[in-house]
Amino acid sequence: xxxxxxxTPLRGGIDLGGTKIEAIVVDxxxxxxxxxxxxxxxxxxxxxxxxxxxxAVREAAQAAGTATEALAGVGVGxxxxxxxxxxxxxxxxxxxxxxxxxxxxAELGRTLGTSVxxxxxxxxxxxAEFELGAxxxxxxxxxxxxxxxxxxxxxxxxxPWHGRGGAGEIGHMVIxxxxxxxxxxxxxxxxxxxxxxxxxxHARHEIEHGRKSDLIKIMERKxxxxxxxAVWATAIEDGDELATxxxxxxxxxxxxxxxxxxxxxxxxxxxxxxxxxxxFGDDYVxxxxxxxxxxxxxxxKMPAVRLVSxxxxxxxxxxxxxxxxxxx
Amino acid sequence: xxxxxxxTPLRGGIDLGGTKIEAIVVDxxxxxxxxxxxxxxxxxxxxxxxxxxxxAVREAAQAAGTATEALAGVGVGxxxxxxxxxxxxxxxxxxxxxxxxxxxxAELGRTLGTSVxxxxxxxxxxxAEFELGAxxxxxxxxxxxxxxxxxxxxxxxxxPWHGRGGAGEIGHMVIxxxxxxxxxxxxxxxxxxxxxxxxxxHARHEIEHGRKSDLIKIMERKxxxxxxxAVWATAIEDGDELATxxxxxxxxxxxxxxxxxxxxxxxxxxxxxxxxxxxFGDDYVxxxxxxxxxxxxxxxKMPAVRLVSxxxxxxxxxxxxxxxxxxx
Numbered sequence: 001x002x003x004x005x006x007x008t009p010l011r012g013g014i015d016l017g018g019t020k021i022e023a024i025v026v027d028x029x030x031x032x033x034x035x036x037x038x039x040x041x042x043x044x045x046x047x048x049x050x051x052x053x054x055x056a057v058r059e060a061a062q063a064a065g066t067a068t069e070a071l072a073g074v075g076v077g078x079x080x081x082x083x084x085x086x087x088x089x090x091x092x093x094x095x096x097x098x099x100x101x102x103x104x105x106a107e108l109g110r111t112l113g114t115s116v117x118x119x120x121x122x123x124x125x126x127x128a129e130f131e132l133g134a135x136x137x138x139x140x141x142x143x144x145x146x147x148x149x150x151x152x153x154x155x156x157x158x159x160p161w162h163g164r165g166g167a168g169e170i171g172h173m174v175i176x177x178x179x180x181x182x183x184x185x186x187x188x189x190x191x192x193x194x195x196x197x198x199x200x201x202h203a204r205h206e207i208e209h210g211r212k213s214d215l216i217k218i219m220e221r222k223x224x225x226x227x228x229x230a231v232w233a234t235a236i237e238d239g240d241e242l243a244t245x246x247x248x249x250x251x252x253x254x255x256x257x258x259x260x261x262x263x264x265x266x267x268x269x270x271x272x273x274x275x276x277x278x279x280f281g282d283d284y285v286x287x288x289x290x291x292x293x294x295x296x297x298x299x300x301k302m303p304a305v306r307l308v309s310x311x312x313x314x315x316x317x318x319x320x321x322x323x324x325x326x327x328x
Numbered sequence: 329x330x331x332x333x334x335x336t337p338l339r340g341g342i343d344l345g346g347t348k349i350e351a352i353v354v355d356x357x358x359x360x361x362x363x364x365x366x367x368x369x370x371x372x373x374x375x376x377x378x379x380x381x382x383x384a385v386r387e388a389a390q391a392a393g394t395a396t397e398a399l400a401g402v403g404v405g406x407x408x409x410x411x412x413x414x415x416x417x418x419x420x421x422x423x424x425x426x427x428x429x430x431x432x433x434a435e436l437g438r439t440l441g442t443s444v445x446x447x448x449x450x451x452x453x454x455x456a457e458f459e460l461g462a463x464x465x466x467x468x469x470x471x472x473x474x475x476x477x478x479x480x481x482x483x484x485x486x487x488p489w490h491g492r493g494g495a496g497e498i499g500h501m502v503i504x505x506x507x508x509x510x511x512x513x514x515x516x517x518x519x520x521x522x523x524x525x526x527x528x529x530h531a532r533h534e535i536e537h538g539r540k541s542d543l544i545k546i547m548e549r550k551x552x553x554x555x556x557x558a559v560w561a562t563a564i565e566d567g568d569e570l571a572t573x574x575x576x577x578x579x580x581x582x583x584x585x586x587x588x589x590x591x592x593x594x595x596x597x598x599x600x601x602x603x604x605x606x607x608f609g610d611d612y613v614x615x616x617x618x619x620x621x622x623x624x625x626x627x628x629k630m631p632a633v634r635l636v637s638x639x640x641x642x643x644x645x646x647x648x649x650x651x652x653x654x655x656x
Contacts, residue, residue: 081627091627140491152592156484163468163594164629172625173588175505175516177580186623188503188584252505256516260501261592264480266491295514297500299409299419301492 010066012057012074012114013320015313016040016049016121018094018148018197019228019275023056024316025064025071030132032313034063042225045097046089050104054111069113075322077121077315078104079149081166087118093183094148094197117322121315122151123160123168125308128318129271130155134309138269141303142261144170144288146254147229147274149183150191156265171195175256193253196276199246200227206242213242229279250276251284255291258305263297273308282307338394340385340402340442341648343641344368344377344449346422346476346525347556347603351384352644353392353399358460360641362391370553373425374417378432382439397441403650405449405643406432407477409494415446421511422476422525445650449643450479451488451496453636456646457599458483462637466597469631470589472498472616474582475557475602477511478519484593499523503584521581524604527574528555534570541570557607578604579612583619586633591625601636610635 008028015022017040025034036059041048053076054068061068068074080092087105092098109116126143129135135143139158145151150171154161161167171191172184179188183198192198207213218238219231235243258270270292272285289305296302308314336356343350345368353362364387369376381404382396389396396402408420415433420426437444454471457463463471467486473479478499482489489495499519500512507516511526520526535541546566547559563571586598598620600613617633624630636642 154592156489161484161593164596165594166625166628167592167594169591169594169625169628172591172623173501174584174623175502177503177507177584179505184626186625188623256502256505260588263497263500264482264495264589264592265489266493266495266497268492295500295502295516297494297497297514298512300494300497 009070009072010064011320011323012061012068012071013316013318014053014057014074014076015125015315015319016053016076016078017275017315018079019226021053021056022312022316023053023060024313024320025057025060025066026317026320030317030320033065034060035313035316036060036063041096043096046095046102046104047107049095049098050107050111054108057112071114073115073117073323074108074112075124075319076104076108076116076118077124077319078118079121079151082118082120083165084117084119087116089118119319119322120153120168123153123162124318124322125273125315126153126155126271126318127160127321128310128314129273129308131321132310132317133314134306135269135271138304140265140267141269141271142170142258142265142267143271143273144254144258144277145274146194146250146272146277148197149195150254150257151274152261154265170257170261173257173260175253175260190253190257194250196227196229196232199232199250203227203242203246211242214238214240215243229275232276233279251287252291254288256295258288259292259295262292262303263295263300266300267303269304269306271306271308273314278308278311337398337400338392339648339651340389340396340399341644341646342381342385342402342404343453343643343647344381344404344406344423345603345643346407347554349381349384350640350644351381351388352641352648353385353388353394354645354648358645358648361393362388363641363644364388364391369424371424374423374430374432375435377423377426378435378439382436385440399442401443401445401651402436402440403452403647404432404436404444404446405452405647406446407449407479410446410448411493412445412447415444417446447647447650448481448496451481451490452646452650453601453643454481454483454599454646455488455649456638456642457601457636459649460638460645461642462634463597463599466632468593468595469597469599470498470586470593470595471599471601472582472586472605473602474522474578474600474605476525477523478582478585479602480589482593498585498589501585501588503581503588518581518585522578524555524557524560527560527578531555531570531574539570542566542568543571557603560604561607579615580619582616584623586616587620587623590620590631591623591628594628595631597632597634599634599636601642606636606639
């Protein structure tokens with residue numbers, strides 16, 4: 001049979017985070033040919049976020065020597081409640097003015113001149129780690145993404161588990177009934193202790209009430225408006241007491257949440273990523289593993305606990321896989 | 329094609345609980361033709377428990393007008409860590425002297441003169457509710473068994489989820505980090521607050537330290553040695569303050585644990601059973617539902633929450649299904 005010598009078209013991937021937008025363009029071997037990173041707008045609404053996303057993927061396409069219109073499609077990994085069929089995103093609480101539902105896929109598709117598939121940010125990053133990264137050898141795993149929020153995703157028997165569409169909210173497993181209020185409104189969730197936004201709110205509250213800490217000074221020195229992963233990392237290195245206490249508590253909360261998931265599902269592996277997860281790296285993966293061990297059901301084998309291996313690009317690579325998977 | 333008019337052989341099912349052994353013999357439509365209930369030995373070791381199990385299923389067979397040797401097989405739902413392939417049970421902490429591994433299937437098979445299949449007690453009861461009972465219309469569900477311990481089982485996409493063999497330990501999900509010590513040795517598990525054995529230990533401790541309660545009096549009046557479901561139920565009816573407080577706390581713990589599982593897996597249904605679950609019935613299912621709702625991730629739909637419909641016999645029916653499923 002004759003075969004046309006036409007190159008497989010490139011694909012785009014966008015990882016939409018609470019802090020930054022990471023866009024890439026990849027070839028059929030998932031090699032990154034171009035990338036761009038833009039800050040996520042902190043005010044405005046979904047339209048503004050979509051505009052920043054379009055700008056980022058345009059820049060990545062340009063770096064790859066192409067244009068978005070020539071891409072096979074663009075995949076998006078988004079926070080909030082994603083309806084993959086409809087291409088809509090609702091209740092993305094870490095993004096500005098995004099309490100309702102927004103047709104992100106359609107809006108981006110019009111702007112970029114190609115088809116757009118939308119998936120859950122953490123779920124696509126987990127799929128990337130499962131297909132290309134740290135979790136290749138496992139068939140059942142939990143992805144634990146420690147960032148602005150605490151997200152999760154499950155691969156069960158080699159396939160992503162979506163439940164009724166919203167599975168993976170490990171950040172909202174209850175680890176301290178009657179405990180700290182979570183940004184989601186409930187009490188005692190993992191994210192209330194480990195989410196960067198929740199930790200910042202708690203730290204600022206403590207500082208306002210007279211607790212000493214250099215977190216704000218470090219933030220200002222770095223020219224930031226939030227306690228980013230880098231701000232937390234510097235504070236820890238400097239031995240800041242409040243930061244150390246909150247991060248220690250976050251590690252314990254993540255460990256308890258991951259152990260709860262493993263006690264329920266008896267998984268082979270836990271893969272840790274997210275802004276803080278990647279920033280803190282292997283030492284903290286080991287600390288989370290120890291915190292998990294304290295809560296692991298005595299009859300269970302300890303699962304493997306690994307840092308994501310695709311790093312910051314995992315989300316965007318997983319988003320680009322949405323196109324390869326024929327979701328577009 | 330000619331077909332021999334031979335009746336399908338009957339099957340046996342044994343539900344091995346911390347308090348009682350329930351044995352049945354069923355026909356091919358899962359109709360119970362004979363049953364027997366024996367107390368679970370509280371001292372001795374696995375051999376003594378196996379002897380009591382054999383006596384119970386012999387009695388059930390006799391009531392059904394047959395003998396165990398004529399059964400197609402006997403299924404067993406057992407607590408502890410079950411290796412279905414090997415027919416062994418290990419670390420059944422609610423049973424006397426059962427810390428190690430015991431070849432329950434082989435031992436019973438010899439005594440009964442038929443083949444024996446062993447499965448996890450809660451998992452087989454959940455399978456029974458899924459195939460024959462309250463959960464027939466759902467394809468993903470959590471079984472939450474509130475009894476001596478707090479057990480669980482998952483049906484995902486229409487199939488039992490075993491993980492690496494030990495999945496379903498919802499009783500050991502962490503709901504109060506730094507909280508009460510659980511019989512499993514860890515801290516803050518659901519079972520530490522809701523397991524009947526843990527509640528009894530806590531109540532006795534409180535009573536010894538001067539707290540007023542009629543629990544012991546009620547137990548003695550009923551001629552029991554433990555705070556059985558009936559003892560708790562009577563204490564609640566009598567308005568016993570300590571019992572009410574502990575049961576209220578158990579309801580909240582179960583709600584938090586079930587909500588955590590649903591937040592992670594986005595399941596269609598939660599089915600509640602177990603000795604206390606069945607004894608307290610629909611009113612308490614509604615209370616657990618409300619407790620779950622407080623911790624449900626705001627983006628999620630509330631799953632259906634149902635009482636088991638096969639009642640006390642669910643475990644034994646599910647055990648008998650192990651034979652029908654060709655596991656023997």
